[in-house]
Amino acid sequence: xxxxxxxxxxNNINRIVHEPVRLAILKILTSAKExxxxxxxxxxxxxxxxxxxxxxxxxxxxxxxxxxxxRGKIPHTSYRITKTGRRQFQKYWENLKALAPE
Amino acid sequence: MSGDIENQxxxxxxxxxxGRLVERYAQSRSLPLSISLAMMIFNVVLLVSVVKLVVAxxxxxxxxxxxxxxxxxxxxxxxxxxxVVGKLLDRYGGCFxxxxxxxxxxxxxxxxxxxxxxxVTFLGxxxxxxxxxxxxxxxxxxxxxxxxxxxxxxxxxxxxxxLGFVYGVLSLAEAAATAIxxxxxxxEEHSYFVPLVIYLVGTGLIxxxxxxxxxxxxxxxxxxxxxxxxxxxxxxxx
Numbered sequence: 206x207x208x209x210x211x212x213x214x215x216n217n218i219n220r221i222v223h224e225p226v227r228l229a230i231l232k233i234l235t236s237a238k239e240x241x242x243x244x245x246x247x248x249x250x251x252x253x254x255x256x257x258x259x260x261x262x263x264x265x266x267x268x269x270x271x272x273x274x275x276r277g278k279i280p281h282t283s284y285r286i287t288k289t290g291r292r293q294f295q296k297y298w299e300n301l302k303a304l305a306p307e
Numbered sequence: 308m309s310g311d312i313e314n315q316x317x318x319x320x321x322x323x324x325x326g327r328l329v330e331r332y333a334q335s336r337s338l339p340l341s342i343s344l345a346m347m348i349f350n351v352v353l354l355v356s357v358v359k360l361v362v363a364x365x366x367x368x369x370x371x372x373x374x375x376x377x378x379x380x381x382x383x384x385x386x387x388x389x390x391v392v393g394k395l396l397d398r399y400g401g402c403f404x405x406x407x408x409x410x411x412x413x414x415x416x417x418x419x420x421x422x423x424x425x426x427v428t429f430l431g432x433x434x435x436x437x438x439x440x441x442x443x444x445x446x447x448x449x450x451x452x453x454x455x456x457x458x459x460x461x462x463x464x465x466x467x468x469x470l471g472f473v474y475g476v477l478s479l480a481e482a483a484a485t486a487i488x489x490x491x492x493x494x495e496e497h498s499y500f501v502p503l504v505i506y507l508v509g510t511g512l513i514x515x516x517x518x519x520x521x522x523x524x525x526x527x528x529x530x531x532x533x534x535x536x537x538x539x540x541x542x543x544x545x
């Protein structure tokens with residue numbers, strides 16, 4: 206791949222997805238139907254505040270949808286990837302693979 | 308530039324690995340199976356108690372009364388094994404993994420023909436044995452084989468592959484052992500119901516433990532894989 210092609214791919218990269226934690230969140234949510242906050246914390250090993258910030262960014266961008274409910278008296282928040290999120294992730298993933306062919 | 312590409316390559320590999328591990332982890336959460344096993348044991352105790360009561364008070368309630376009670380209990384057993392257990396799993400299944408969090412996978416519905424085939428091949432031999440048409444040994448073999456095949460199929464459809472695989476393979480092994488004449492200890496030769504329950508609950512417990520150990524291993528691997536060169540999110544960014 207020539208340098209101009211690489212630059213082209215770089216320009217196409219979505220800056221919201223292009224962050225390791227956010228990318229990992231999207232990867233997890235593409236392979237699952239739904240995951241909750243605790244699960245993402247366990248898998249990613251980031252702090253609660255950090256995860257909340259990343260999730261907020263993905264939600265604001267419309268990449269994930271948030272479902273809040275009460276289980277008994279305890280609030281429970283779970284996340285699903287939206288169609289836009291899935292599309293953007295696929296696009297990013299293809300770009301990433303183009304940059305780093307196996 | 309080549310260093311960048313190498314980094315991207317490593318990131319793709321790490322994420323692919325993480326995705327695979329997360330799927331494996333979600334597919335091997337076995338502790339909720341204990342709810343089904345508890346319901347199975349409860350139903351057996353209920354059935355045995357009802358049969359004993361019917362035998363003890365049979366004269367008072369009459370033949371029709373006894374038949375109605377037994378039919379109601381059998382219907383409850385069938386209904387509870389599918390619907391009640393499903394509801395309990397939905398409501399309390401996640402409690403076992405509260406600390407690790409909840410993940411739900413995209414599941415495929417088990418088609419009705421599969422349920423019907425399973426019920427017919429699993430319960431059919433029980434009735435045939437009750438009316439002395441089929442010997443216990445062959446009836447048990449067919450019931451266990453039916454259960455094993457159904458577990459393999461349902462495990463694949465329901466995204467519980469590890470659970471379905473271990474439970475299915477163990478049940479098929481029991482079916483093969485029964486066919487060649489191996490009997491559960493302390494069980495009479497013509498007994499049908501007791502060995503069936505012993506086999507299903509026993510293999511269920513073994514499956515729960517084995518798959519749970521596998522699940523812990525996968526979780527450990529996930530924790531080893533998870534570092535992504537974590538950095539603070541860019542507050543002025545997108």
